[in-house]
Amino acid sequence: MMNKLILGRYIPGDSLIHRLDPRAKLLTSFYFIGIIFFANNWQSYLLLGVFTLFCVYLSKVDFGFFLRGVRPLLWLILFTVALQILFTSGGRVYWEWGVFQVTEFGVQNGIFIFCRFVLIIFMSTLLTLTTPPLELSDAIEFILRPLNAIHFPVHEISLMLSIALRFVPTLMDETEKIMNAQRARGVDFSEGNLIQKMKAVIPLLIPLFVSSFNRADDLATAMEARGYQGGEGRTKYRVLHWHQKDTIAICVYAFLTFALIYLRD
């Protein structure tokens, strides 16, 4: 079950992309999702496509991973593309049946939307595959810091985030363990109708809740015992360093933006 989940997993490595500052990666990934909407003809999509593939190549992560990242969203993509193709009017009409028509614009839009989806998924998969979760949460804390001015609890949020991320693998292991224990007691998690399947989840969920609360309690006590009193006056051990290559990455994106604006119709 867990093995198939690629989105949100980190693969250790030592490529250029791995070594980029997480803030740069996070910002550019979001920025990429923004500028992809600038693209509106095949030249601009080609540019973005080549750029994405180049990033994937730089990351030295197996390409199969990115394809597997697309898989869970495949139906959504196909559905959207099908809607676009069937309901867009304009241009030459290839085929018509009742309200459905396949037109030149429709096909074009369908292809563009498909590319858009795949590129966005590739980029976000690239972010999570090459950035350790803790670095990611540091980056989020840094980016949110200006919100302190409006009394947004940045420190608390980032602490929550890093604790949550830290416990994802632990909870996954725990889930696996409890599942095994209940399977050994005769629970079948995959058989039966919907109601039976939902019932089968109870012996899994209740122990998980109990152990999560226990764990939270223990962790809170342990943190207090080590002198934690909240964000005030706390120093940072993990310090992020902005290097020249991060500036270059930002510049590449600026250049990409100009190229896109130049290429679009």
Add this chain to the structure above:
Amino acid sequence: MDIVFEQVNFTYQPDSPFEQRVLYDINMTVKEGSYNALVGHTGSGKSTILQHLNALLKPTSGHVKIGERTITPETNNKNLKPIRKKVGIVFQFPESQLFEETVGKDIAFGPKNFGVSEEEALELAKEYLALVGLDESYLERSPFDLSGGQMRRVAIAGVLAMEPEVLVLDEPTAGLDPQGRKEMMAIFEHLHQVRKMTIVLVTHLMDDVADYADYVYVLEKGKLVKDGTPEAVFQDIRWLEEKQLGVPTAAAFAKRLEEKGMSFKKLPLTADELADALVARGGQSL
């Protein structure tokens, strides 16, 4: 019911960068009515072997014969329940599997899954609760109100209530106090002796191995490096120390006596054997 491993290999998450090979060509036989101990370092593959015993995991190659059924890599996940009923597993820290509102219901949960009627299941719950040393007043209590040790007992009772033929124990006494540990081990010994249960015990405690087991498997890095009776396996203390596996306290003590010049016909493994050997010498000096 015998459980036979033939050339079993196992790899976690094959064909991915998270691939991890855990078992290499394991051949072993758990004979009906025997008391087996599985020892080895953390990460040597003990828990993985254990999950093969009732088909929670299927070998990546080779096959496991559990009684009549043969589990191969191609076996599908349907109809494994009969196997799970015959092989009960008590996982490490089994108290984490409790979930029902009352202790009685929680113990009855396993039997009910295997088709035992509600009333009979509650009868079984009563019987096995008594067996693990808790009285009937606990039946109606919430498992979450109990102490850790009591929860452990309830969880173990829940597995025993399925009345398995083979009982698999993964460090069943980890984290218990010395008294609780002794009581637990005595219960398992009783099940083995009186009810003729086959037992597979995973442990780091060599004293327990010496005291109870009649066959030992030593695992190292996913390979079976030694197996035999405790007498045979513990004979070579040097080897065990090299592997950092530890030696039963009595054997280690006897070894030191030997260094002082005392000799034993055969190396005593338990405190009783050691005492007998010493008494037999009738107080002769070194």
